[in-house]
Amino acid sequence: MADNFNVRLDEVKYYTPDACCKEQSWIGDYNRTYQAFLADPDGFWDGIARELDWFQPWDRVKEWNYPYARWFLNGKLNITHNCLDRHAHSQRRNKVALMWRGEDEGDEQIYTYRQLHQAVCRFANGLKRLGVGKGDRVCIYMPVVPEQVIAMLACARIGAIHSVVFGGFGVNALNQRIRGIEAKVVITADVTYRRGKAIPLKNIVEEAVVSAPSVERIVILRRDTDKPVELHPEMEVDYYDLTEGVDRECPAEPMDAEDPLFILYTSGTTGSPKGIVHTCGGYTVGTYYTTKYVFDVKDSDVYWCTADPGWITGHSYGVYGPLLNGATCLIAEATPDYPDPGTWWNLIEEYGVTIFYTAPTAIRMFMRVGEEWPNRCNLSSLRVLGSVGEPLNPEAFEWYYRTIGKDRCPIVDTWWQTETGMHMLTTMIGEPMRPGFVGKPIPGVVADVVDMEGNSCPPGTGGLLVVKEPWPSMMRTVWNDDERYRKYWNTIPGCYTAADLAVKDKDGYIMVIGRSDDLIVVAGHNIGTAEVESALVSHEAVAEAAVIGKPDAMKGNVIKAFVILKDGRQPGDKLKNDLVYHVRMTLGPIAIPSEIEFVQSLPKTRSGKIMRRVLKAQELGMDPGDISTLEE
Ligand code: WT7
DSSP: OGGGGTOOTTSOOOBOOOTHHHHHSSSOOHHHHHHHHHHOHHHHHHHHHTTSOOSBOOSEEEEEETTEEEEEETOEEOHHIIIIIHHHTSTTTTSEEEEEEOSSTTOEEEEEHHHHHHHHHHHHHHHHHTTOOTTOEEEEEOOSSHHHHHHHHHHHHHTOEEEEOOTTOOHHHHHHHHHHHTOSEEEEESEEEETTEEEEOHHHHHHHTTTOTTOOEEEEEOOOSSSOOOOOTTTEEETTGGGTTOOSOOOOOOEETTSEEEEEEEOOSSSSOEEEEEEHHHHHHHHHHHHHHHSOOOTTOEEEEOSOTTSHHIIIIIIIHHHHTTOEEEEEOOOTTSSOTTHHHHHHHHHTOOEEEEOHHHHHHHHHHOTHHHHTSOOTTOOEEEEESSOOOHHHHHHIIIIITTTTSOEEEEBOOTTTOSOOEEOOTTSOBOTTOOBEEOTTOOEEEEOTTSOBOOTTOOEEEEEOSOOTTSOOEETTOHHHHHHHHHSSTTSEEEEEEEEEOTTSOEEEEEESSSEEEETTEEEEHHHHHHHHHTSTTEEEEEEEEEEETTTEEEEEEEEEEOTTOOOSHHHHHHHHHHHHHHTOGGGOOSEEEEOSOOOBBTTSOBOHHHHHHHHHTOOOOOOTTBOO
C-alpha cells in the first residue's frame, strides 16, 4: 500500500521552513514540550486547562478506569462562555469573530465578538421558549451560514446537546440520526446554495421527521426572502420569529466537565452510524490547546478552515477551537471550483487569510486545474497551512508547499478522527517536515504503530495506529451503544485502536496508509460500506450489493458497487442511473457509487459475510490474501 505514495522509506527528504517560526511559535521546541508532558501528563493538561475560565475548578485532572476516562472531575464550565464572554467582555469585544461569505460576492456577514455573543444569547433564549433545556437533543441540519454556528453555540449555551448533520445528507441518513438521538427540535433552512442553484432542505426535513415522534418543533431559517417558504404553524417556526423580543443576555449554563456537549455521527463499519459523544470539559481543553499550538493562532491571525461545521473538522477547528482562542474566523458557503477554480484563492487574498486548513482532495483538485489560478492571487498573507482527512501524498504536499505556501509556510498535516475530537499526530511548527508522513504525536498524546498483540512495530513495518493513554477530548461513549465504544479499546489490549494502517520511520515519523476496516474515505468523508450497501439493497430491483473503495487520483477513493439483481430484472444503463439516483436520494450525493457492476454472485465467508477485500483485490489485480474462510 505504501507504494501508492511513492515514498521509499530509505529515501529521506525533509523540508525545514522558516527558522524563525520555531522561536516565535507557541509550541517553541517540540521535543522539550513533549518531554515535559511525559514527565507529568496530568500537570501538563492542568496547565492548559487553567488558561480557560471555569465556574468551579476541578478536583482531579483525570480518572482512568479503563476503558473509561473522566477529565477535570467536578469542574464546571461552559464552552460558550470561553468562546464568547471571555472575549466579548475584554479588549477583543470589537474584534471580528466570524466572517461569512456566500457564493455571491455581495453575500457577506460579519460578527464581532460582541455581536456574536448577542446573537447566540438571543437564539439560546429562543430555544428556551420552545422548552429546550439542559440534556435535550437538538438536530442541526443547515447550510454553512452564521446561523448554523450560532445554533450550535446556542445549544451549548443552555446545555442542550447538539447533533449537527451535514447538509449534503439525504432523507434516510437524516431520519436515522434524528431518531438515534431522539431530537426534540430540528433546526434547518429553506435552502442551501450550491453552484448557483438553490437546493431545498426543508422538504428533506419534512420527510425525515415523519417517523421521528420525538421531534416537537422545526426551526427554519428562511434565506429566500423573495419567495419565503410557507410554514406549517403546528410544527414549524421561523428562525428569527423565535428571537422576536427575547432578552439579549442569556447566562451560560454551568456544565459539569463530563456532561455531554454534542453527539456527532460517524459511519460505522457495520450497521448503523455511530453517535460519537463528546463532553464539555475535555473537548474544550483539547480543541483550545490544539488550535493554539498546532496552528499557532495569534491575535492578528485570520483563520479559515474550509470544512463544513457538519463534520468534526468544522466542529473542532471551524467553530470551537478558533473561537476559544479569540481568533477571527472565515466561513464560506463556497464550492472550491465555482464559479471558477480561483474562488478560494480570491477569498484568501480578499480576507487576508493567514492560517488555512483544508483537505488533500481539494488540494489535488487544484493541482489538476493548474497553478495559474492561485498564481493570479496575492497569497502572501498565509503563514500556516493545514491538511486533514486523508493521507497528504508527497506530490500534493509539494504542490501545496510550493504553489500555495511559496516555500515559506509550514504545513501541518493533522491526523485525528471524529472519535478523538482533537488533533493527535502532526509535525509541529518548526520541526522538519517529511512529505507523505503526518509526523509524530503532539505533546499530550501517546501513540504508536503496533501489531495485533500491541507490540511496537519496528521502523518500516506496517501495523495499526493506536493511542496508548487517554486524552481529554476523547469520545466518552457511542450514544446508546456503549458496547461499540468498548470495541475501540478492546481490539488491542490497553490501546485505543483507530482502525488505520500506518508505518513509522526510524525517526518516529508516522505515515498513515489508510483504513484497515470497511470504511471508505471519499474526498475526505468517511463512508461506511454498510450504509451504501443497505441503500442499494433498499432499491426494489436489488437482491444483494457489496461496495469497495477504489483509489482515485482526485478523491483519494471512489465507491464501486457490485450488485446482484433480483430474478427477472434486466441489467442496463437505465438501471445503473436509477440506482445512483436512489443512493443520492437516500444517503445523499457524497455516497453515490462512481461505478456499478452487475454480478451473479459475491465472495462470502462461510458465515455469510461479504469478503470485500477479495472483491477489491480482484478489482485492483492484487493478491487477495488469506481466502481460507471463502465459501466455495
Ligand atoms: C479518518 C477519520 C478528523 C478529520 C476528518 C475526518 C483519516 C484523517 C488524516 C491524515 C491520513 C487521515 C483516517 C482517520 N484521516 N486525517 N492527516 N492523514 N488519514 O474525520 O471522518 O472521523 O475520519 O480519516 O483514516 O481514521 P473522520
